[in-house]
Amino acid sequence: MSSAYLLVSHGSRDPRPEVAMQQLAKLVCNKLPNNYNPSSSEHLVGIAALEMSPQPLHEQIQKFAKSAFGDAWVGLHKPSQNENHLKIVPLFLLPGVHVMTDIPAEVALAQQAIGQDIMIELQPHLGSHPNLEKLLAKQISTIKAEAWILLAHGSRRPGSKETVEAMAASLSAVAAYWAGPPSLESRVKELVAAGYREIAILPYFLFAGGITDAIAASIEELKLQFSAVNFQLAQPLGASAELAELIWDLTDR
Incomplete structure (x- = not known):
C-alpha cells in the first residue's frame, strides 16, 4: 500500500x-x-x-x-x-x-x-488536534500582557464558537471574532472598562494575509481610540x- x-x-x-x-x-x-x-x-x-x-x-x-x-x-x-x-x-x-x-x-x-x-x-x-493549544501558547509566550484576546474569523455554523471559546479559556484569554460578535473592539472596551492597560491580540489564523493585515490596521485605530492602552499583536501560526x-x-x- x-x-x-x-x-x-x-x-x-x-x-x-x-x-x-x-x-x-x-x-x-x-x-x-x-x-x-x-x-x-x-x-x-x-x-x-x-x-x-x-x-x-x-x-x-x-x-x-x-x-x-x-x-x-x-x-x-x-x-x-x-x-x-x-x-x-x-x-x-x-x-x-x-x-x-x-x-x-x-x-x-x-x-x-x-x-x-x-x-x-x-x-x-x-x-481538532489536542496539541494545537501548545503551539498557540508558544506564540504568546514571548509577549507580556495583562489580558489576551483570541481573535478568530468566526463561522455561521451553529456551535462552531464553542471550539474558540474553549481554546480561549485554555489560554486564559477572551474570544473575539472578525466576522461576527463579539467583535475585537467590543472586547477591548470590556477589558479597558475592567482596568486593563496591557492588551495583546492573538490572531487565530494559520498564516499572514489580507485579514491579518486588516487586523493590524484595526489595532492601529484602537491605539488612537484608547491612547492609555498598550496594544500588542502576536503572529498567526505560520x-x-x-x-x-x-x-x-x-x-x-
Missing part, C-alpha cells in the same frame, strides 16, 4: 498563504518514512484550496491523485483494491461549514470520478516544523 497526502486550505487572493502552504508541504514531506523514494516523495505531499482557485477542489484532488499515483490512476496497471490511499487533511481551525459540509462534498465527487483503485480518506481538521508535526499526526487518525 502507498499513501499520498493533500493539505487543503481555504484559499486566498493574497499570495502569502499559498507560499506558506508550499513551505508547510515541504516540512510535512520531511515526515515521510525512510522507505519512500526520495526522487518522487515531493509528489506525495501536495496543496489545494477550497476557494480562490481556478479549479474546484474535487478537480484539484483528481489532478493531485494522477500526479501522486501515476499509472494506478490511468489504469496502465491494476493495483489491488485499496492499495493506494490519498489522505486529505483540512487545514482549518474551526469546524465550520467548510469542514463539515463543503470539503466532504468535494471529496465525494473526487472519489466518484477516481473510482476505487485510489481510496480517498478525509482526515480530521487541524483545529509554517513551522511543529505545525507539520501536528499535521503528520492527523494523517494517522
Whole structure:
C-alpha cells in the first residue's frame, strides 16, 4: 500500500498563504518514512484550496491523485483494491461549514470520478488536534500582557464558537471574532472598562494575509481610540516544523 497526502486550505487572493502552504508541504514531506523514494516523495505531499482557485477542489484532488499515483490512476496497471490511499487533511481551525459540509462534498465527487483503485480518506481538521493549544501558547509566550484576546474569523455554523471559546479559556484569554460578535473592539472596551492597560491580540489564523493585515490596521485605530492602552499583536501560526508535526499526526487518525 502507498499513501499520498493533500493539505487543503481555504484559499486566498493574497499570495502569502499559498507560499506558506508550499513551505508547510515541504516540512510535512520531511515526515515521510525512510522507505519512500526520495526522487518522487515531493509528489506525495501536495496543496489545494477550497476557494480562490481556478479549479474546484474535487478537480484539484483528481489532478493531485494522477500526479501522486501515476499509472494506478490511468489504469496502465491494476493495483489491488485499496492499495493506494490519498489522505486529505483540512487545514482549518474551526469546524465550520467548510469542514463539515463543503470539503466532504468535494471529496465525494473526487472519489466518484477516481473510482476505487485510489481510496480517498478525509482526515480530521487541524483545529481538532489536542496539541494545537501548545503551539498557540508558544506564540504568546514571548509577549507580556495583562489580558489576551483570541481573535478568530468566526463561522455561521451553529456551535462552531464553542471550539474558540474553549481554546480561549485554555489560554486564559477572551474570544473575539472578525466576522461576527463579539467583535475585537467590543472586547477591548470590556477589558479597558475592567482596568486593563496591557492588551495583546492573538490572531487565530494559520498564516499572514489580507485579514491579518486588516487586523493590524484595526489595532492601529484602537491605539488612537484608547491612547492609555498598550496594544500588542502576536503572529498567526505560520509554517513551522511543529505545525507539520501536528499535521503528520492527523494523517494517522
